[in-house]
Amino acid sequence: MSGHSKWHNIQAKKGKADAARGKIFTKIGREIAIAVREGGPDPNVNGKLRDIIAKAKANNMPNDNIQRSIKKASGEGGGVNYEEFSYEGYAPGGVAVIVNLVTDNRNRTSSDIRHIFDKNGGSLGTTGSVSYQFDNKGVIVIEREPDMDEDEVMMQAMEAGAEDMKTEDDAFIIYTAPNDFSAVREALEQQGMAFLSADKQMVPQNTIKVDDPDTVAKIQKLLDMLDDNDDVSEVYHNAELPEEEEEE
Numbered sequence: 001m002s003g004h005s006k007w008h009n010i011q012a013k014k015g016k017a018d019a020a021r022g023k024i025f026t027k028i029g030r031e032i033a034i035a036v037r038e039g040g041p042d043p044n045v046n047g048k049l050r051d052i053i054a055k056a057k058a059n060n061m062p063n064d065n066i067q068r069s070i071k072k073a074s075g076e077g078g079g080v081n082y083e084e085f086s087y088e089g090y091a092p093g094g095v096a097v098i099v100n101l102v103t104d105n106r107n108r109t110s111s112d113i114r115h116i117f118d119k120n121g122g123s124l125g126t127t128g129s130v131s132y133q134f135d136n137k138g139v140i141v142i143e144r145e146p147d148m149d150e151d152e153v154m155m156q157a158m159e160a161g162a163e164d165m166k167t168e169d170d171a172f173i174i175y176t177a178p179n180d181f182s183a184v185r186e187a188l189e190q191q192g193m194a195f196l197s198a199d200k201q202m203v204p205q206n207t208i209k210v211d212d213p214d215t216v217a218k219i220q221k222l223l224d225m226l227d228d229n230d231d232v233s234e235v236y237h238n239a240e241l242p243e244e245e246e247e248e
Contacts (some may be wrong), residue, residue: 021060027233028056029069030082030102036073037082039070047182054185054198075102080104088131089124092218093210095129095239098121098202103231112229120222133238134202137163138181140174140188141197143180148172161185171196175203216241 031052039046043053050072050172056066083106087099117124140162142153151170154165157174161184164175176184178200185198210216219239226235 017092018227024059025056025061025065026230028052028059028061029065029072030136031233031234032056032066032069032153033073033080034082034192036070039131041074051182051198051200053187054189054195055066057196058198086127087113087124088127088129090130091117091222091237091239092121093208093212093239095208095210095219095237096133096204097117097222097226098131098134098236099226099232100234100236101231102233107239112231113226115183116222116225116229120225131202132205133206134236136178137201137203138176138178138184139178139194139199139201139203140181141170142174142188142193144168144195147172156188156191156193157184160184176190187240201234202236204236207238207240209240211242230232 006153032049035046035052039048039087041049043050043242053066057063077125082102082104084100084102085106086101087110089097089099092096099113101109103111114124116122144167150167153172157172159164161180162174163180166173166175174184174188181200185195188195208220219241223235223237
């Protein structure tokens with residue numbers, strides 16, 4: 001997912017989810033496996049698993065698939081041993097990029113990610129080299145229906161413990177502190193709100209406007225190749241690309 005938190009990016013993500021639903025479900029299944037391993041198969045006592053289930057539902061993952069992933073992860077005999085880690089680096093134009101990964105083979109994944117950056121004019125950095133330019137936030141996106149009152153939605157969000165809310169043409173984007181994300185999401189769920197997206201994200205503090213067509217193409221190709229990699233769970237960046245401006 002793009003770190004440039006605007007509703008049309010969520011729309012783009014939804015389009016990709018529709019086109020490659022199986023791949024999206026596989027990636028979420030890996031996240032479920034790690035959550036179950038760390039906190040058990042009961043979402044009532046495993047907050048991380050609850051959050052990932054909410055993410056799965058926002059991506060239209062059927063409940064049967066979710067339950068199958070939980071059972072597979074908690075089955076005896078041990079399944080695949082996944083681990084989570086991140087890489088930080090730069091795309092062309094000085095654009096900061098954070099890549100979250102879930103893999104059963106760290107060496108393979110590291111080689112693949114390094115190759116993607118090198119092939120597209122980017123470079124990997126050390127831990128902390130770009131993450132200071134982002135804030136870790138809970139981000140909840142609610143589709144804006146014609147009969148929804150902005151002030152009322154904001155009041156509900158703030159009462160639930162949210163930090164801020166932005167209004168786009170098609171959506172309300174609610175931001176929370178990382179530790180408050182689960183409580184805010186659950187409170188809004190109980191009020192009957194349906195989410196287009198609900199996840200913790202790295203939100204850029206500032207964006208870099210990129211106009212040069214060649215640079216834009218290189219950045220987009222790098223981001224697309226990262227998204228297409230099976231081991232990549234999330235991609236965040238601080239680029240403001242022309243395609244994004246046109247969709248606003």
